[in-house]
Amino acid sequence: MISVQNIKKQYKEAVVLDVESIEIPKSECFGLVGNNGAGKTTLFRIMLDLVRATSGEVLIDGQNVSKTEEWKSRVGAYLDEHMLLSYLTPDEYFETLRKIYRLSEEDLRLHLENFKDLFNDEILGKKKYIRDLSKGNLKKVGIAAALMGNPEVVLLDEPFENLDPSSQIRLKKLILHEKERSQVTFLISSHDLNHVTEICDRIVLLEKGKVIKDLKEKELMMSELDSYFTG
Ligand SMILES: Nc1ncnc2c1ncn2[C@@H]1O[C@H](COP(=O)(O)OP(=O)(O)OP(=O)(O)O)[C@@H](O)[C@H]1O
Numbered sequence: 701m702i703s704v705q706n707i708k709k710q711y712k713e714a715v716v717l718d719v720e721s722i723e724i725p726k727s728e729c730f731g732l733v734g735n736n737g738a739g740k741t742t743l744f745r746i747m748l749d750l751v752r753a754t755s756g757e758v759l760i761d762g763q764n765v766s767k768t769e770e771w772k773s774r775v776g777a778y779l780d781e782h783m784l785l786s787y788l789t790p791d792e793y794f795e796t797l798r799k800i801y802r803l804s805e806e807d808l809r810l811h812l813e814n815f816k817d818l819f820n821d822e823i824l825g826k827k828k829y830i831r832d833l834s835k836g837n838l839k840k841v842g843i844a845a846a847l848m849g850n851p852e853v854v855l856l857d858e859p860f861e862n863l864d865p866s867s868q869i870r871l872k873k874l875i876l877h878e879k880e881r882s883q884v885t886f887l888i889s890s891h892d893l894n895h896v897t898e899i900c901d902r903i904v905l906l907e908k909g910k911v912i913k914d915l916k917e918k919e920l921m922m923s924e925l926d927s928y929f930t931g
Contacts, residue, residue, distance in 0.1 A: 730903075797848050852885060853887070
């Protein structure tokens with residue numbers, strides 16, 4: 701369970717995030733939407749302790765993320781390419797993570813097997829450095845890495861961005877499969893309302909750092925979001 705309590709983030713006078721409370725139960729697929737600058741990435745960065753909130757706290761299974769470390773072994777995330785090791789090839793990168801997560805070679809093989817369709821023969825065995833991959837392929841490496849080590853919680857910032865249509869569909873299937881298989885709690889930010897409403901159980905809409913809608917009824921999500929974004 702993830703609990704966001706009275707989180708405020710301020711840069712000088714500008715308050716970019718002001719969230720009273722969000723509770724995310726285990727195995728929920730939580731979608732986060734909002735226009736550019738609404739605060740989605742900032743909220744994710746605070747949840748991962750990459751940025752410190754001005755006030756308030758985020759708890760993962762009761763642990764304050766800015767004061768403890770243990771939660772890190774249960775959380776996977778891909779926010780942007782800064783999280784990758786760009787001087788490695790994808791094979792070298794996954795092998796490095798395998799050792800960090802203490803997985804067997806067979807575990808890694810099985811993990812990457814799940815990504816076979818998504819990788820579309822473009823990622824593994826190519827001897828190409830991560831820094832030279834296309835934006836979409838970078839994202840695929842980051843997502844596969846975020847899901848390594850059986851995380852209980854996975855945060856993905858704009859996972860569909862830069863993916864071709866086939867890859868977007870494959871990624872949706874993969875997330876739904878992972879959710880079924882291992883009850884992962886997914887937190888997904890996206891500008892793609894169709895994808896996010898299709899896979900998420902709940903969608904929070906941010907506007908200028910504030911939660912203005914918390915949609916839990918699948919049938920109403922799309923129409924509510926549609927009317928908000930078409931203004
Ligand atoms: N280091 C910083 N210094 C000043 N302002 C910042 C900093 N980081 C983020 N911001 C501001 O915080 C606000 C929220 O940004 P954030 O990246 O969280 O939005 P977002 O919802 O993820 O946007 P997008 O959809 O464009 O990715 C923006 O106004 C941004 O300019």
